[in-house]
Amino acid sequence: MERRWKVLLVTAVAVFMGFLDVTIVNIAFPDIRESFSDSSLAGLSWVLNAYNIVFAALLVPAGRVADIVGRRRMFFIGLITFLAASAGCGLAGSVEMLVAARVVQAAGAAILVPTSLGLLLPEFPLEQRATATALWGATGAVAAATGPSLGGVLVHATDWRLVFFVNIPIGLAALIPARRLLREVKQDGGTLPDPLGVVLLTLGVAALALGIVKGPDWGWSSARVIGSLAGGIALLALLALRSATHRAPVLELGLFRVRSFAVAVSGTFLFSVAFYALLLCNILFLTEVWHYSILKAGFAVTPGPLMAAVSSAVAGRLTDRFGPRPTAMAGPLLFTAGCALFAASLGSDAHYLRDYLPATLLTGTGVGTTYASFSGAAVAKLPPARFATGSAIAACFRQIGAVLGISVLVAILGTATQANLVHTFDRAYAWMAIASAAAGLAGFLLGNVRAGAPSGAKLGPVRSLNSVQISDSGTRN
Secondary structure, eight states, X not given: OOHHHHXXXXXXXXXXXXXXXHHHHHHHHHHHHHHTTTSOHHHHTHHHHHHHHHHHHHHHHHHHHHHHHOXXXXXXXXXXXXXXXXXXXXXOOSHHHHHHHHHHHHHHHHHHHHHHHHHHGGGSOGGGHHHHHHHHHHHHHHHHHHHHHHHHHHHHHSOTTHHHHTHHHHHHHHHHHHHHXXXXXXXXXXXXXXXXXXXXXXXHHHHHHHHHHTHHHHOTTSHHHHHHHHHHHHHHHHHHHHHHHOSSOSSOGGGGGSHHHHHHHHHHHHHHHHHHHHHHHHHHHHHHTSOOOHHHHHHHHTHHHHHHHHHHHHHHHHHHHHOXXXXXXXXXXXXXXXXXXXXXXXXXXXXXXXXXXXXXXXXXXXXXXXXXXXXXXXXXXXXXXXXXXXXXXXXHHHHHHHHHHHHHHHXXXXXXXXXXXXXXXXXXXXXXXXXXXXXHHHHHHTOSOOSOSOOSSOOSSOOOGGGEEEEOTTSOO
């Protein structure tokens, strides 16, 4: 096997663990809810949202730090942090301890994701980068496919704690080959990212999520909800102003002058609002409306992620050949059709093959196609020195979309009663369809994008690939 494919396998482990932790925690959510029965759905949603908020806030600075101090070095820091936090999650004795461990786990994941892609892309020539990016992303889809069934088995065999401990053998298995294969990549010069910007991003997204999640409990017109939403918007506006003037901003606004990057990031955000809400919504529907066991629900949702894994690889090849626009339009529309079918067909009586399976195959195909397309488009016109930073910003907006999607879902389901439970889920699926359709419009706006020379947009002091130092793992730059 050629070296670049071995590097792909090793770096993909980071993506595998990160995405495994999304679907496997979703399938364990009802069991976590039983263990901490004194906590409300809104309170427990922070087990998911705290992870996504911190992940979103740290992705960009982690990518920037990796560019400066070395992507290989940061990769190992992220991997060890993620594994230690996974153990902490499994040992947590309260919701507060679990959320705290999830915050640390998110920090490790935020380091792993941009550094893994930043280490991978320089190994491939331009004409193969869309395929490499799609396969890197497809690993996440495979993990998502593995998560529900594996999580169902683990929870059924013991309890939810094992879904966190399972990360440890996976991560340890990657350490030895990573030390041998990965070459250090760093950018000469550069400045560490703005710490105040990190705080503004974290607090801004958290305030928005708090306002949405607590809306049904506090009242949408209450001072607390309005204050949370207004505060979140104000903090994010301050972040934008600071990013426009700071010499090392958290969000490098110059990258958004590259049209393909800006549109791909917008599409990723909109689609993630729908996708992450669907992950949790399907588990809650199957366990609360159809009264499936965790084990049965885990296997029931697996066909969708399996289709995502298959369609990611196919979409990557199509993107290399035709550009990302066709698949970036088709993927969200397939997902929209699946959500509409969920809303139209699911009822209180369980008919899995007739009502659930066709819809989940559509949404799964849409997920793999969409993320492969937008991932390739986001980095297609960026200079090599911005690979880690650019991919981190795209992943940041993906996680912000996840936070808002889960928050809106919790707010919608928070209005449910036993009498209108099915109708409330229908409203949730319809809302996801709208968000996904908006992502399809972003795909249309991509235009004709092909990997090649970097965009002519002014990005600031960006260095060429020759100024990005690459060394074998055993040497220093």
